[in-house]
Amino acid sequence: MPSRDSTDPKDPRSLSAPQAAAPGEALCGDAAPSGPPKPDVPEGDVADYVAALRASARLGPLVVHHRTFPATPAVHADPTRPFSRPVAELLARRGITRLYAHQARATDLVRAGRHLAVATPTASGKTLTYLLPVLEEVIRNPDSRAIFLYPLKALAQDQKKAIEELTASLPASSRPTVAIFDGDTSPHFRRKIRDNPPHILITNPEMLHLSLLPNHDAWSTLFAGLTHVVADEMHTYRGVMGSHMAHVFRRLLRVCARFGARPSFVFSSATIGNPGQLAESLTGLSVDTVTESGAPTGPRHFLFINPEQSAATTAVMLLAAALKRGLRTIVYTQSRKMTELISLWIAEKAGPYASRVSAYRSGFLPEERRSIEAAMASGQLLAVVSTSALELGIDIGGLDLCILCGYPGSVMAAWQRGGRVGRAQRESAVALIAGEDALDQYFMRHPADFFDRPPESAVINPDNPAILAKHLECAAAELPLTEDEPFLASPAVRGEVEKLEEKGLLLRDKDGKRLFAARKRPHRDVNLRGSGGQFTIETPAGAVIGQIDEMRAYKETHPGAVYIHRGVSYLVESLDIPERRVRVAPGKVDYYTRARGQKTTEILEVLGESKVQGVPVFLGRLKVTETITGYERRAARGGQLLSIVPLDFPPLVFETEGWWWVIPEAVQAELDRRLFHFMGAIHAMEHAMIGILPLLVLTDRNDLGGISTPLHPQVGRACVFIYDGAPGGIGLSRMAFAKADEALSRTLAAVAGCPCETGCPSCVHSPKCGSGNRPIDKVAARFLLEVLMSGKMPEGADCRPDCPDHNEQQRSDAPQASRPGLLPKAAPPARFGVLDVETRRSAAEVGGWCNAHQMGISVAVLYDSRLDDFLVYRQEELPELYQALTALDLIVGFNINRFDYKVLAGISPFDHRALPTLDILEKVHARLGYRLSLDGLAKATLGTRKSATGLDALAWWKEGRLDEITAYCKKDVAVTRDLYLFGRDNGFLLFSNKAGQTVRLPVEW
Known part of the structure; x- marks a missing residue:
């Protein structure tokens, strides 16, 4: 998309002139807006707001980048075959005269029975790409059925409402039926839906896994007539959850085959780098893709703001100014706690508009969330402060301004959240306020990289043994496994079947041709959003307040840990590992806790080998042993270390996939000769690389682990390991290994570009380091990375790069930009x-x-x-x-x-x-x-x-x-x-x- 950059702010002083909220959004591109704003909301002007922000004496200097995207016109097309008369009339009544080009192309493919992945920007009308073919099929054949999967309950509510509004004009006798089947559905209505399935069943992955597939005999009408399976928000099916969903979809295909059905899959997604590949990995089927959008867009401003104070404080100032102008705003935060805090702070700053702002996050009751969504859509609320819970396509009406309080972790998520504003082709703005995290500060220093960078690719690993074993049990409990079925074709699956047989979890029949599950209902032990075992968290009265997976339990719910649930602080009294139970009691404390520990790794198998600038890099299977040795108590205000409490825990051992850099002996010798802290250098390199990897792989740094060692016994050299944090691995290391050269160069750029002196969270410090970020040597890490990137050893140097004599010696015969620790000289002004x-x-x-x-x-x-x-x-x-x-x-x-x-x-x-x-x-x-x-x-x-x-x-x-x-x-x-x-x-x-x-x-x- 063409854009204009701006870097020189003007100088007006105010952000306070009142102005309009955007109208609501129509279902699809050429339909009329859903309604005007409420009369008491002033007419807001996004361009004036942005100009005033740029010119503000206080905030203007904090804007490090401003890019404008002009409006783009719609591109229309007609389907290859006209829609049936009932469907054409439905569109006409909605004021939709023609489809956008991507809608026409997608509906053609779905109507032809092809499997499809549609990945176009937010608000581009993706819903019609699958809804129109499904409605046409249902009207033509009333016995047909469709399953619509949504990862959030609120999305299901939105979809049901949209379908009912679209089909309201059809005669009752031919109108497709639609129902929601999720955790909020009462037992009475669950039975009614199961006995007489609707034409369109709206549900979520957990219900498909826990209820529909295990009870497929009771759902025979649904599965026998199933023609379409729609999976909306496909980009959420990545990592651990995506690896689980790959098996849920394969199990679904097994059940459908039993009833003679072969449904078409339609995946809908925000823009990601590999929609077709992801859909094929999820299903094992050949999938077509549609990625070019024909939907029109309004003008959009994108601003990068690097605050002097915290990101939250700056967000409050921006939101207060937007409220006074009547701009309908969404603020995204990175945590539940920050959502609540910003909501409290804005209530103090917003004056008469305080009642028109609400928090929104998971943990709210369903009726609370529905009420907030309705109030936002109607215009009763002017702003909402949300976690990622509102990242997806929940309808809260047309918005003008999106404030991102911290970089959301991926370019895809930033565009997805920013796409919530500017619907109905209105002018809009997105303001990204940086935190101190490495990626936040990286993009503040390299804003063009954000806009030039394609969306990240989603990664899954269906062969993860920890996940695969659970679903093999579930599949065998649903229908016996046979030797010749496609589900057992891969060597990884066959190997896991043998292990399950040895454990007695899979049992062969007398003839040895079929495998049955030893347990009737293994499904309950499978958490689709986690890979390890689950620990239950209980109060002294025995009330269960939550669950936590095994990997996190050791670090976050050890005895003495402070555990926060829904704003209430608890102190952990005991962690019963054999019983998988955590006991907590309410406690008011003025500190938080952080686990400390140590890790070792064993290389089990080498899966790949490469060289980057002559430096050996490997991919393989690892055994990681992590021992929690104690925990820190730190002051809630300021983070001062109060005490360190020892713990005596058994080690946590798991196998995963990882990749590692072998530091050449000559490089280590050079750092030692220059009196650098070598362990501090490789430890800093490990942290910095983990922090920068989400640039290359769609993940969060918390999904990765790392170990740096000055001498690995199996390698005989110093190594820096980075591995998937989930047992078995989820494919992150494989993709990172394939981009090892870029990972190294990006890591060097992050370390060299950070303005701090000795290291900070923006470059080499990690918030989850088990040794408290000790030892860390940023200067040594920069030198190490520069040497590794150069492909050769520095010559003629006999002292550290920060020694004045050394730098004077180098100045005459080397470009200044190449000298470690120094920046290039700028041309001096004439006067x-x-x-x-x-x-x-x-x-x-x-x-x-x-x-x-x-x-x-x-x-x-x-x-x-x-x-x-x-x-x-x-x-x-x-x-x-x-x-x-x-x-x-x-x-x-x-x-x-x-x-x-x-x-x-x-x-x-x-x-x-x-x-x-x-x-x-x-x-x-x-x-x-x-x-x-x-x-x-x-x-x-x-x-x-x-x-x-x-x-x-x-x-x-x-x-x-x-x-x-x-x-x-x-x-x-x-x-x-x-x-x-x-x-x-x-x-x-x-x-x-x-x-x-x-x-x-x-x-x-």
Whole structure:
């Protein structure tokens, strides 16, 4: 899609002018909007909102990227064969005169009996691609049946409503019946639906697995007449759940074959990188794809915002401004807790609009969720704050603005969530507010990569033995397994059958040709959204408040752990591993817990081998042994470590798939020779690579594990292992191994591009590190990654890359960009100035630093590089100062944006923000995450000090000693100038770190 980039904000000051909400959305492209906004909602204008945001003095500078996508027109087409008259009339009554091109192509394929995957953007009318062929088939043949699968109950409710509205005009005798069969369906209606199945049965994966397939005899009418199986939101069927669903669909095909049915599968998905491949992996069938959308789109703004405060605080400010303008808004958060907190905070900021905002997340009762959805769709609510629960296509009406509070983990999810706004071809905006996570900050530094990057590919592993074994039992309990059936064709399946026979879970008949399940109902032990065993969490009264899988139980529900459920804190009293039971009791504490442990890995089998820049990389089966040795108690506010409590747990052992880098001996020797912390280097490399892998594979970093070891006994070398966190593996490592070269280059970019000094969550720290991110050496990791990427050892170096002598030696014969730890030099401005102002009044006298505009000017000094002179101005001479500033190519200052310009703004309305400015303090803060003093930088870098302090200058003003103020201000300007020149010419400044060591601070002016 064509787009326009914007990087230079304008400068208006307000986000508060009230304006309109979007109308509702129609079922399909050319139908009329569902209705106007409520009368009391002001007419919002997205373009004005975005312009005001870009120009805001507070928020505008935080916008690191702004891209606009123009509206696109609809592309229509007609189906190869006209629809039957009843279906054509249904469309006509909805005001749909022609289909979009992708709808026409998709319906042609489904009507021809082909298996299909449709992957087009949100709100492109995918529903009609399967609904029209199903309705046509049902009207033609009343004995036909269809199953519609949705991963969320709310989606099922939406779909039922849409079908009933579309078919309402048909005579009752020929109108297709539709019913929902899920956990909320009462026993009475479950029996009625089972005894007389509707033409369209709307259900979810769990009900198909737990109820329909085990009781297929009772559902014979449904399975015998089954012509279509629709799986909406296919992109959610990835990882562990997708690996489970691959077997659920195969079991469904077995049951259908028993009744002589061969249904067509239709998969509907948000845009993903491999829709056809995923659908074929899920079913084992050949699947056609439709991925080009013919639906029109409205203009859209996409903004990247890197906040100074937390992402949540910035989201609240953006939402408050949107509410005042009447913009209908959805805010996506990364956790249930943050959803509730933002909802509370906005209630304090939104004034009269506070009652028109609601939280929405899983854990709410069904009736609560339905009420919120209805209120949002009707316009009663202006905004909703949600977890991913509203990522999918639940109808909450037309929206104007989407605020992403943190990068959602994948490009696909970001587009999916952003696609919720701008329906009915209205102008819309998406604002991505970065957190401190590695991917958030990666895209803040490389925004173009987000837009150029294709959607990630979904990965599943049907051969995962932990998952496969469970479904073989279920399949055998439904229908006996026979040696010649397709379900048992692969070597992996046959191998697992032998293991199950040895365990007595599968039993052969007398002739040895059929296999039966030893248990009647093994289905209850299968959790489609997890791969390990389940632990039950109980209160002292015996009430079950939840379940947790075995992998997480050891880390999150060990004795002494703080466990939070629906906003209530519990303390874990015991973890009974043989009984798979966790006992908890309510407890109010001001700390949280984090498990500590150690891991080892054994290579069981090598499945693949490659080299990246000469570095060996392997893929294989691993045995991981993880021992939880204790846990940390950390303060709820600030995260300070309070204590470490030891634990005595048996090790958790599981087999999985992984890939590993073998660090060449010469590389390790080079790091040792340079006195780098080698273990800190490979540990940081492991964390950074895990953090960046979701760029390449559709996953979350929590689905991956890692181990770095300076000497692996089987390899005889240092290794960095990364593995699938689920027992048996889910295919993530296989795909990552295939992209090992890109993984290495992206990891280096993430480490080198992060402005922190020693490592942070944006590059080499992991939130789940069992050793508390110790040891970690970011500088060593960068050097290690650069050496691995270069394919050769550095030559002629005999000291660390941050040694001044070494860097001077390298400068003459190597491009500066290639020197570890240094950034390339920028072309210097032809004429620059350095500015500093001294005030008449202190912060205490004017009521705080926020009132700097009231402090007044005693002296302003400007150094002009062309004149090589210091120019002095009094308050009444500021017009001459402004004239001098406009003649400069660059104005340099220390805290100039937050202080000097604000002081000047109180004297004159001159637009200081339009000046090309370099604030050295801002550069320091952006790289270190904290501020340094001018005096400290001058002492370490230049060997000089400030001549006085600001308090001295204030005292001198009261005594009329202007000459001494001028001399002091000139000295500050000279120091700032020399720091600028040193950084410009050398690529770094020096400062004394918290350990008292003088270290380099890389800078790029």
